[in-house]
Amino acid sequence: MRIELDKLEEHGGRFAHVYDVGELSLDDAEVRLVGPVEVSGRVRRDGNEVVLRGKLQAKLEVVCGRCLKPVELPISTGFTERFVRAISWVAEDQHELREEDLNLAVFDGETIEVDDLVREELLLAVPVNVLCGEKCQGLCPVCGIDRNLSNCQCESNELDSRWEKLKELQM
Ligand SMILES: [Zn+2]
Ligand SMILES: [Zn+2]
Structure with missing residues (x-):
């Protein structure tokens, strides 16, 4: 217009x-x-x-x-x-x-x-x-599953030391 x-x-x-x-x-x-x-x-x-x-x-x-x-x-x-x-x-x-x-x-x-x-x-x-x-629970950062719809087993792996190191690097 x-x-x-x-x-x-x-x-x-x-x-x-x-x-x-x-x-x-x-x-x-x-x-x-x-x-x-x-x-x-x-x-x-x-x-x-x-x-x-x-x-x-x-x-x-x-x-x-x-x-x-x-x-x-x-x-x-x-x-x-x-x-x-x-x-x-x-x-x-x-x-x-x-x-x-x-x-x-x-x-x-x-x-x-x-x-x-x-x-x-x-x-x-x-x-x-x-x-x-x-x-909203968002998507799992590891496997990408929609946490509003279902659960995955990634949570427990998040304590994995390598994952912790990666997180530190990203910060
Ligand atoms: Zn959402
Ligand atoms: Zn997951």
Whole structure:
């Protein structure tokens, strides 16, 4: 979805879009869309800057950080992103001040690509270590068995001295 600035009122307007699964690619091997993505918000024009403020709702699928099972992750988040025309960005001398502002993007002055913004915000909303459940036992580091489903005999071997040495080396 694109926002064309010349189609907006002088000070801005509203935008809304629903992406079907498959309409938006997240370009991330570990995060998948499993439901439509709803985005809506307001566009505000302020001199050379354009500010998009809105909310996002989506259903993602990620893998459990311990057992690698797929986990559904509903996302509901708000965002504010500022866009600056490429030309004024180049002409400006005060870049040091701006670099701290992570929510600043450069655009061509005519259209804003909302897909990129949505993709970025969705990936940012994924927590670092998602678990299928707080009590997930994870995979056995020795034989790879899913400890939530069955047990193995590796536990007792973990006390093996060679294994202990290996663990020390890894730390
Ligand atoms: Zn798990
Ligand atoms: Zn095992």
